[in-house]
Amino acid sequence: MNSADNRKKDDIQSELSKLSESFNLPKDSQKQIRNSVLAQISNITQDQKLTLVKKTSWTFGLARLSFALAVVFVILSGAVYASSQALPGTALYKLKMAKENVELNITPSPQKKAYIKANHAQERLNELKAIDNPQTPQSQQPQKEEALGRAKTEVNQAINSLQKVEKDYERKGNNDNASEIRKKIEDLSNEAKKQGVKIEDNQGKPSKEDKRSQNDKERRQDNQQTNDSRDSENSKASRKNNTSGKIELLDVKNSKKTEDN
Amino acid sequence: MEKDELSNHIKKAQSGSTESFGVIYDQFSQPLYRFIRAKTSGNQQAEDLLQETFIKAWKGLPLFNPDAGxxxxxxxxxxxxxxxxxxxxxxxIIQTVEIFDNLDAPASLNSEQDLDKNLSSEKLRQMLSQLPDNYRTVLELRFLSDLSIKETAQALNKSSLSVRMAQHRALKKLQTLIKQYPEHELR
Known part of the structure; x- marks a missing residue:
C-alpha cells in the first residue's frame, strides 16, 4: 500500500472517530442511567451473585467429572484391548478371563453361546501355541500345564455345546447350519489334537451335568417306585388287618350269639 | 484512568463496593453507549441495553478473572x-442498514462547516452500512469505542490477528466505496 493510500486510510479512521461523536450519550441520560444501575445493583444480594458463581462451578464440576469418566473409560478400554493378547500368568490375563465370562453370561441364545465357547476354546489353543513359541519368555513356560488343562476343559465344553446345537438344527431340519456346526467341531477338534489337547470320548454323549441330572431323575423315579410299592404293601396289609379285625369281631359276635342261645 | 486504579476499583467492586462500580460506570458508559447505539435503532433502546449490560456485569463480576483478559x-x-x-x-435480525439510517440529527447545525461535516458523516454512515456485519463490528469497536486490537479480539472471541485482518479488509472496502462516490457527493 502506498503513502497516499495510507493517508486515506488514516483519514477514514479519523472520520470514523469523528462519527462516534454523533452517538454520544447525553450527560443527563448518563447520570440517570448511573443512578438507576446503582439503585438496582444495591438490591442484588451477594447470594444472587453467588448463585451465578455456584451454577457455573457446578457446570465446571460436571465437566470435570465427565472428563475424569472419559479418561477412566479410555484407560479401561485400552486395558481390555491389551488383555486380548495376554497369556496365562500375566497381570492382564485375569481381565481377559473376566471379559470372556461377561461375554458368555450376557449372551442369552444357546446357539450364540456355543459359538462364543468355541471362540474361547480357540483362544486357549492359541495361548498354548504362544507359550510353545521359542520367542516367548521362559517365565511363561511353567504356565503350560495350567494352560493345557484349561484348553482341554474349554475345548471339550465347546464341542459339547456345539454338538447340542447341531442336533437341535438337525431336528429342525436346518441342515445347512448343522453342517456348518459340524465343520466347526471338526476344525476345533483337529486344532486341539495338533496342540496335544485330548478330546474326551464321551463327545455327543450327555455331559457330566446332564448325567448327574439323569441319575438324579432315575434315583427319584426308583425312590418313588419303591415308595409306591411300599405304600401299596402297607395299604394291602392294613386292608388285610382291617379284614382280619372284622373277622375277629364277627367271630366274637358269633361266639356271643351261641353263648346266648 | 490509570490501569492500576481501574484494577483497584474492579477488585473493590468484586468484593461488593457499589461506589467503585459507579467509577467503572463513569469510565465505560460513554464508549459502550456509542457501540450499543451504533447497533440499535433508537436512543431509548440503546440506553436500556446499556443499563442491562452494567447490571449483568455486576452480577458476573465474581467470575471476572483479570488474568484471562x-x-x-x-x-x-x-x-x-x-x-x-x-x-x-x-x-x-440486526439490521445493518437501519442502524446508521435512523440516527437523530445533531441538535446544533449552525455553521456551514457543521453542515458539511454532517453531510460527510451521513455518507460515511451509508458506506459503513454496506459493509459485512463482522467488518462493521470491528470498526465500531475500534474507532467508535476506542478499543485496542486485543480488547476487540476478546470481545469478539477472536484472535488479535483475525481482528487485525478484518480491520484491514474493512478499511480497504470502505476506501473502495469512497472512491466510487464522486468527490462533490461526499460533501
Missing amino acids: SFSGWLYKIALNAITDHYRKNSR
Whole structure:
C-alpha cells in the first residue's frame, strides 16, 4: 500500500472517530442511567451473585467429572484391548478371563453361546501355541500345564455345546447350519489334537451335568417306585388287618350269639 | 484512568463496593453507549441495553478473572450478548442498514462547516452500512469505542490477528466505496 493510500486510510479512521461523536450519550441520560444501575445493583444480594458463581462451578464440576469418566473409560478400554493378547500368568490375563465370562453370561441364545465357547476354546489353543513359541519368555513356560488343562476343559465344553446345537438344527431340519456346526467341531477338534489337547470320548454323549441330572431323575423315579410299592404293601396289609379285625369281631359276635342261645 | 486504579476499583467492586462500580460506570458508559447505539435503532433502546449490560456485569463480576483478559473486552462481550439477546427476544435480525439510517440529527447545525461535516458523516454512515456485519463490528469497536486490537479480539472471541485482518479488509472496502462516490457527493 502506498503513502497516499495510507493517508486515506488514516483519514477514514479519523472520520470514523469523528462519527462516534454523533452517538454520544447525553450527560443527563448518563447520570440517570448511573443512578438507576446503582439503585438496582444495591438490591442484588451477594447470594444472587453467588448463585451465578455456584451454577457455573457446578457446570465446571460436571465437566470435570465427565472428563475424569472419559479418561477412566479410555484407560479401561485400552486395558481390555491389551488383555486380548495376554497369556496365562500375566497381570492382564485375569481381565481377559473376566471379559470372556461377561461375554458368555450376557449372551442369552444357546446357539450364540456355543459359538462364543468355541471362540474361547480357540483362544486357549492359541495361548498354548504362544507359550510353545521359542520367542516367548521362559517365565511363561511353567504356565503350560495350567494352560493345557484349561484348553482341554474349554475345548471339550465347546464341542459339547456345539454338538447340542447341531442336533437341535438337525431336528429342525436346518441342515445347512448343522453342517456348518459340524465343520466347526471338526476344525476345533483337529486344532486341539495338533496342540496335544485330548478330546474326551464321551463327545455327543450327555455331559457330566446332564448325567448327574439323569441319575438324579432315575434315583427319584426308583425312590418313588419303591415308595409306591411300599405304600401299596402297607395299604394291602392294613386292608388285610382291617379284614382280619372284622373277622375277629364277627367271630366274637358269633361266639356271643351261641353263648346266648 | 490509570490501569492500576481501574484494577483497584474492579477488585473493590468484586468484593461488593457499589461506589467503585459507579467509577467503572463513569469510565465505560460513554464508549459502550456509542457501540450499543451504533447497533440499535433508537436512543431509548440503546440506553436500556446499556443499563442491562452494567447490571449483568455486576452480577458476573465474581467470575471476572483479570488474568484471562482485559476488563473492557469482557464488558463489551456482555454488551454484545445483551444486544443479541435483545434482538432474539424481539425476533428481529440486526439490521445493518437501519442502524446508521435512523440516527437523530445533531441538535446544533449552525455553521456551514457543521453542515458539511454532517453531510460527510451521513455518507460515511451509508458506506459503513454496506459493509459485512463482522467488518462493521470491528470498526465500531475500534474507532467508535476506542478499543485496542486485543480488547476487540476478546470481545469478539477472536484472535488479535483475525481482528487485525478484518480491520484491514474493512478499511480497504470502505476506501473502495469512497472512491466510487464522486468527490462533490461526499460533501
